[in-house]
Amino acid sequence: MNKKYTNLEIKFPGELKDIVIASISDLPFLGIIENEEELIVSFNKKTINTEFLNDLQLQLNQISNEIALGEFEEIEEKNWNENWEKEVPSIIVSETLGIAPEWKIDELNTKNKVIINPKMSFGTGGHETTKLCCQVLEEIDLKNKKILDAGTGTGILSIVSIIYGAKEVIAFDNNEWSIRNAIENFKLNGVNNQIELDQFDLDEEILPKVDIVIANILSHVIERNLGSFSNAIDTNGKFIASGILIEQEDNIIEKARLVGFDLLNKKHLNEWTVLVFNKL
Numbered sequence: 001m002n003k004k005y006t007n008l009e010i011k012f013p014g015e016l017k018d019i020v021i022a023s024i025s026d027l028p029f030l031g032i033i034e035n036e037e038e039l040i041v042s043f044n045k046k047t048i049n050t051e052f053l054n055d056l057q058l059q060l061n062q063i064s065n066e067i068a069l070g071e072f073e074e075i076e077e078k079n080w081n082e083n084w085e086k087e088v089p090s091i092i093v094s095e096t097l098g099i100a101p102e103w104k105i106d107e108l109n110t111k112n113k114v115i116i117n118p119k120m121s122f123g124t125g126g127h128e129t130t131k132l133c134c135q136v137l138e139e140i141d142l143k144n145k146k147i148l149d150a151g152t153g154t155g156i157l158s159i160v161s162i163i164y165g166a167k168e169v170i171a172f173d174n175n176e177w178s179i180r181n182a183i184e185n186f187k188l189n190g191v192n193n194q195i196e197l198d199q200f201d202l203d204e205e206i207l208p209k210v211d212i213v214i215a216n217i218l219s220h221v222i223e224r225n226l227g228s229f230s231n232a233i234d235t236n237g238k239f240i241a242s243g244i245l246i247e248q249e250d251n252i253i254e255k256a257r258l259v260g261f262d263l264l265n266k267k268h269l270n271e272w273t274v275l276v277f278n279k280l
Helices: 014-023 050-061 077-087 102-107 128-139 156-163 176-188 219-224 226-232 246-258
Strands: 004-011 031-035 038-044 068-076 097-100 112-115 146-150 168-173 195-199 210-216 233-245 261-269 272-279
Touching (some): 014 031, 097 156, 102 112, 112 156, 128 156, 128 210, 128 233, 128 261, 156 168, 156 176, 156 195, 168 176, 176 195, 210 226, 219 226, 219 246, 226 233, 226 246, 233 246, 246 272
Parallel strands (some): 097 112, 146 168, 146 210, 168 195, 210 233
Antiparallel strands (some): 004 038, 233 272, 261 272
16 A cells, blocks of 8 residues: 655745745655745655644744645655656756756756755755855865865755865754755765765854855854854855845845955845855
């Protein structure tokens, strides 16, 4: 007998997307599809009951009353796999870089191809902040550099860093789902021997010394850890910060200057920004 799954919709204003994703990261979901103002989250059918749904809605209400649970549908394992694979897209980041799950990798005609299987996690490379960070990694000199990927997620930015010449990457996240998925993706791309992967909380660890820090995480987490990032980066090293809305960038730039960063460049895509700093 095929296993049965439940796909649950979570609807929200677009600017709350990253916060919603972060808030559900510890739930026992099997997969997640990101749309602009909606997530479709897949669970084992046995997980979903009235108590679970009520608790989840209360949790989301603590963020905003504009976040609501939508429709849910029950499907069997065969259909779940087919639907999931059909929905996960291939992404063209630039003329030279594409990202796709392994079953769609042949759709890419780019010189560099990154395989990301997000089946036990979220993050396919389609989000604006991921694209912006990848574009920056293409543009700056990574040759022989040691890089820290803070909040690695599915591991995309660590993999791209190796592709563009980094000597070594230290990646970390505080969520078990991320660690499991990143391990798989590092192996799929043949870079697992060049990336050190750790699980810890950014607020609780002293970061290692590196040439470049990449932090594609929530803006308020970046802000409260600017001092730690600064201490980790050698003089004339680089700090790449994203997960930041355009309306938040002036605050981050001002606070970053107070801890020894000088803004070199910024890029925008829709409402999102990536900031590139030099460590003085």
